[in-house]
Amino acid sequence: MKKTFRIEDLECAHCAAKMEDAIKKLDGVHSASVNFLLQKLTIDAEDEHFDEIVQQAVAICRKIEPDCHVCV
Amino acid sequence: MTRKQKKTLRRILVAGGSLVAVAVLTQLLPMPWWGALLLYLLPYALVGWDVLRDAVRGLLNGQMLDENFLMSIATIGAFALGENAEAVFVMLFYQVGELFQSIAVGKSRRSIAALMDIRPDSATVNRGGDWLTVSPEEVAIGEIIRIEAGERVPLDGRVVSGESLVDTAALTGEPVPRRVAAGDSIISGCINQTGVLTVEVTQEYGESTVSKILALVENATERKAKSENIITRFARVYTPIVVIAAVLLAFLPPLFTGSYGAAFPEWLGRALNFLVVSCPCALVISVPLTFFGGIGGASKEGVLMKGGNFLEALAKTETVVMDKTGTLTKGNFEVVSVKPETLTEIELIGLAAAAEQHSHHPVATALRNAKKDRKFRKVTEVFEFSGRGVCATVDGQQVLVGNDKLLNEKGIPFTEAEDIGTVLYVAIGGKYAGCIVIADEIKPDAAAAIGELKALGVKRTVLLTGDRAQTAKRVAQTVGVDEVHAELLPADKVDRVETLLGSTNGTLVFVGDGINDAPVLSRADVGVAMGALGSDAAIEAADIVLMDDKPGKLPLAIRLARRTMRIVRQNIVFSLAVKIGVMLVSTLGFGSLYAAVFADVGVCVIAILNATRALKTK
Numbered sequence: 288m289k290k291t292f293r294i295e296d297l298e299c300a301h302c303a304a305k306m307e308d309a310i311k312k313l314d315g316v317h318s319a320s321v322n323f324l325l326q327k328l329t330i331d332a333e334d335e336h337f338d339e340i341v342q343q344a345v346a347i348c349r350k351i352e353p354d355c356h357v358c359v
Numbered sequence: 360m361t362r363k364q365k366k367t368l369r370r371i372l373v374a375g376g377s378l379v380a381v382a383v384l385t386q387l388l389p390m391p392w393w394g395a396l397l398l399y400l401l402p403y404a405l406v407g408w409d410v411l412r413d414a415v416r417g418l419l420n421g422q423m424l425d426e427n428f429l430m431s432i433a434t435i436g437a438f439a440l441g442e443n444a445e446a447v448f449v450m451l452f453y454q455v456g457e458l459f460q461s462i463a464v465g466k467s468r469r470s471i472a473a474l475m476d477i478r479p480d481s482a483t484v485n486r487g488g489d490w491l492t493v494s495p496e497e498v499a500i501g502e503i504i505r506i507e508a509g510e511r512v513p514l515d516g517r518v519v520s521g522e523s524l525v526d527t528a529a530l531t532g533e534p535v536p537r538r539v540a541a542g543d544s545i546i547s548g549c550i551n552q553t554g555v556l557t558v559e560v561t562q563e564y565g566e567s568t569v570s571k572i573l574a575l576v577e578n579a580t581e582r583k584a585k586s587e588n589i590i591t592r593f594a595r596v597y598t599p600i601v602v603i604a605a606v607l608l609a610f611l612p613p614l615f616t617g618s619y620g621a622a623f624p625e626w627l628g629r630a631l632n633f634l635v636v637s638c639p640c641a642l643v644i645s646v647p648l649t650f651f652g653g654i655g656g657a658s659k660e661g662v663l664m665k666g667g668n669f670l671e672a673l674a675k676t677e678t679v680v681m682d683k684t685g686t687l688t689k690g691n692f693e694v695v696s697v698k699p700e701t702l703t704e705i706e707l708i709g710l711a712a713a714a715e716q717h718s719h720h721p722v723a724t725a726l727r728n729a730k731k732d733r734k735f736r737k738v739t740e741v742f743e744f745s746g747r748g749v750c751a752t753v754d755g756q757q758v759l760v761g762n763d764k765l766l767n768e769k770g771i772p773f774t775e776a777e778d779i780g781t782v783l784y785v786a787i788g789g790k791y792a793g794c795i796v797i798a799d800e801i802k803p804d805a806a807a808a809i810g811e812l813k814a815l816g817v818k819r820t821v822l823l824t825g826d827r828a829q830t831a832k833r834v835a836q837t838v839g840v841d842e843v844h845a846e847l848l849p850a851d852k853v854d855r856v857e858t859l860l861g862s863t864n865g866t867l868v869f870v871g872d873g874i875n876d877a878p879v880l881s882r883a884d885v886g887v888a889m890g891a892l893g894s895d896a897a898i899e900a901a902d903i904v905l906m907d908d909k910p911g912k913l914p915l916a917i918r919l920a921r922r923t924m925r926i927v928r929q930n931i932v933f934s935l936a937v938k939i940g941v942m943l944v945s946t947l948g949f950g951s952l953y954a955a956v957f958a959d960v961g962v963c964v965i966a967i968l969n970a971t972r973a974l975k976t977k
């Protein structure tokens with residue numbers, strides 16, 4: 288399943304790249320991208336674990352840039 | 360400004376004011392060092408509390424080298440060295456820079472959003488006799504929608520009734536509006552300018568032209584250019600390297616001086632500058648922003664690029680290979696010369712067009728188009744000779760229009776024409792009356808486009824076509840193409856392109872109409888499909904899509920690509936030069952925290968502002 292989420296207050300481009308890297312490394316993720324300019328997170332991952340993976344991704348984003356907020 | 364930005368601005372102003380007050384106070388009143396320190400900590404805390412907080416938070420999360428942490432260390436270090444005013448000022452200036460950065464990013468995000476503002480808001484649909492306003496997603500294929508003057512066309516469809524001028528500028532960059540009337544197809548994203556149109560929907564919103572273009576431009580950021588990837592990789596190692604250099608600079612050189620204790624503060628001060636310039640943000644933000652701006656700006660001109668990698672490749676174009684029909688020529692036939700024996704040109708055309716008025720052959724269409732007033736004389740007794748021509752009675756006269764074979768069959772003597780194209784011989788009452796030459800029309804701006812490509816430094820222009828050699832040569836000569844390979848089958852075109860690829864160092868661009876040249880489009884370094892407005896196959900197959908059918912868009916695309924690459928290079932060179940310069944100067948002891956902060960956030964803001972130039976196409 289592939290889904291796109293909006294990230295609010297994503298202010299740091301370097302952080303966006305770090306988020307993307309970390310989310311890509313999660314188990315069950317086929318591909319992921321964090322688009323700094325469009326403030327969008329796109330996750331393509333296994334259907335069965337999709338919700339868990341999204342939760343983990345949100346946690347990663349918060350860890351890397353505490354101010355940003357992923358709209359799930 | 361957003362609320363968050365306004366809040367930051369207030370904090371900066373208040374902290375700035377109190378910094379001045381504290382500076383004056385400590386000058387006027389004698390006080391112990393700790394008194395001054397305490398006073399300076401006041402504006403410091405005011406402006407930098409969130410930086411300190413995020414630094415601690417980052418540390419707890421294992422984000423050792425984040426910007427907040429490095430800024431905190433640098434300013435705390437400055438306090439430790441007794442440079443109170445510098446410490447506060449650096450934090451203050453850092454926040455000012457961050458604020459500018461956030462405003463600049465917000466601004467370019469908005470201008471990109473405005474560029475892509477072709478999304479229709481609503482559609483007016485007829486359901487059970489009532490006109491309802493619904494979101495375009497809710498309209499199904501086959502439903503009838505109404506588009507008032509001034510409204511954006513919400514969905515692709517076919518005009519049922521009404522007549523209007525339609526502005527396609529947002530899709531094609533073409534300023535001249537198109538005329539549409541009943542029966543014409545109409546494309547979502549255009550603006551209906553003059554009349555009311557009723558349209559039968561032919562595509563769901565998700566499959567409409569507007570959705571496809573938006574998806575294409577948004578996804579373009581995922582295919583990163585080589586230089587973009589290099590910057591990302593470089594950024595990953597840049598911070599650790601600079602931080603290690605800072606640590607070494609603080610602790611190593613004092614070893615070689617007489618007394619470690621006396622020399623250490625000086626070297627620590629120099630090392631702090633390194634920490635301040637250790638964030639690669641100027642590059643990490645500005646380079647992707649430039650690429651996106653370039654892609655966005657090009658899309659405004661009707662040039663859709665599917666990724667930064669293609670933009671980068673296009674900037675290095677060395678060989679341009681073109682298809683003939685539909686690319687350099689219009690793909691429709693036109694009368695190019697008329698050679699009557701006794702009649703006038705107009706009379707000859709008139710008779711031939713009358714004889715051919717009921718035929719659907721492209722040649723017949725060309726004849727009818729050549730008769731400007733579109734008034735045809737009456738015909739009776741029409742006989743078609745398949746693949747050879749037609750014989751008809753026009754106002755009692757027997758008119759024979761056909762190729763050389765037909766005239767030979769009928770035993771009518773004629774002078775053979777040596778023109779290139781399709782030659783139609785006309786005989787009236789069994790006597791040869793002249794000939795009409797019909798050829799594919801060359802696009803009016805084709806020659807100018809080739810000239811412009813050459814002026815841009817394209818070394819080789821090649822024409823590949825399945826058409827006859829004579830015709831291909833004539834087209835090539837007229838427009839100024841260097842090389843011609845004619846009478847090729849689609850598979851031969853791929854072979855030719857492969858040979859050319861072998862002898863080209865730069866980028867090989869193939870331009871076609873995207874309809875039956877998909878294999879060649881994908882084989883070339885950059886495949887460009889032309890005249891793709893409304894053609895899904897072309898949008899699918901190509902790397903770069905020219906929304907209208909003007910060859911002139913190709914040199915324009917190359918110019919835009921080059922400009923974008925120039926801005927990327929400027930930003931990389933400028934940011935690195937300033938940062939490395941500050942580090943060098945700091946190592947030698949001439950640097951200051953002020954210079955370092957400028958090299959960090961100042962450079963970043965300048966790079967972002969420079970990047971936004973890529974959005975502008977003129």
